[in-house]
Amino acid sequence: MRLTDQQVDYISNNLKLYGLKNQDLKEDILDHICSYIEQAEDITFDQAYKNAIQQFGGYLHINQIQRETNAQLYFKSSKNRKRLLSILQLITAMLIATGSLFKIMHWPYATVLIFIGFICLILLTLPLYFYNKHKDQSLKYQY
Template sequence: MILTEEQIEYIATNLEFYGIASGELRADVLDHICTHIETGDLDDFDAAYDSAIRQFGGYQALSGIERDRYLMVSLKSSLWRQKLINIFGCVSACMICIGILFKFMHWPGATITFFLGCALFIVAFLPLFFYHGYKDYYKKAISK
């Protein structure tokens, strides 16, 4: 069965309506559905289209595809953000502890080490920590 431009446009509109907002993902799913319809042995467009949608798991699964794509893409940035939080937290905690130790021992550089540790904690660690918590909350809200 050869698809017409109107039928392809109908499929693309339905994909957007049923929750696939990303243009790149919509083009890929549209290509898969059109290929399934054109290589199938059904001559009726409606029956072939229903068969292709069932192959994807129905209309509910289409919105799940968009959600899963977002979660997979955001996983890499989430891991990178968590590594930065761990690095800044450890470095600032070590600098604060070393600054306190130097202060107790009356060694030079105590004040600047303590100050830089506190500054790193306030300027880098805390904003990243709260931003990461916000993004995790948003990701959990989307995944439900």
């Protein structure tokens, strides 16, 4: 069976109507449904569409796929934020420790190193730390 543009739009609108918001996921599921319908022979479009939705487990299962995809995207971004936070913590600690060593040894630029270390701590490391905490708490309430 060959699908028309109106039928593809109908499927796309139904996916949007049933709460599929992630555009990439919507396109993937639309592609799978269209491929399934095009493979069906000797069946009307409506029947092939119902069968394709049943293959996915119905609209509730499609919404579950949406939630799982969102969770995976969140965990990926969370992992990147935690990696960035670790790097910032290391840089901050190195700046403050090096500045303190320079201060103890009475070497030049000690005050500058300590100052930059504390600026990095106050403006970068602490806000990112609290942002990570906030996002982790919001995820616990969401799932």
